[in-house]
Amino acid sequence: MLAIHEKRLRKCLSKVKGIEKVEVDASIQKVVVTGYAHRNKVLKALRRVGLRVEFWSPYNDMLSAYASASLMINNFTFF
Template sequence: MGALDYLSNFCTVTSTSIRTKRKPMQTVEIKVKMDCDGCERRVRNAVTSLKGVKTVEVERIKSRVVVSGYVDPNKVLKRIKSTGKTRAKFWPYVEQHLVYYPYATEAYARKAPSGYVRNVVQAFPAAPSSNDAPAEENFVSLFSDDNVYACSIM
């Protein structure tokens, strides 16, 4: 049996490295304040050198960096912070037309770029439930679009 055990060691395949799953393709948006061409170049070079990065878009006016590829968002943020941009954070804004009420106190941000508001959960008006008392009136029925002078409040 000694010879067979010896030969079986050559025939078996052992893997010392653990196979890692490939990261999914994703887009990471980060808010970074960049004042000059040097800041922009430093951030672009730092992110481009990451493994798995396909495209890098730097928008200095909006203070925004968009990275697409097979990357980990936290690693991208950490790499940008390593360039000296310690106040960098994930993009907190969404486009204004995607929000139900963009001028709510929670959503409106003066520091947001033009056409963007904060990404917050907003309350929608509640639909009247069937358990309401019949004495309550529906406010929509108080006004008439056909006859604007027929207001039932007066």
């Protein structure tokens, strides 16, 4: 994501009521929105300005792999 897109994204989200914080990670093209706005309103606002957006599943593959690895480490008993 280029800086101009990030600027447009932040400006668009600043107009949506209920959004408290916006975190942008350009390296993986991910935006984390914190607040009380309805998720469909956020999606609609971003699509109106021409950005291609979709929701990330809370159960993505990388997170699942990390969680299972940490569970495996916690099951070992060290003497």
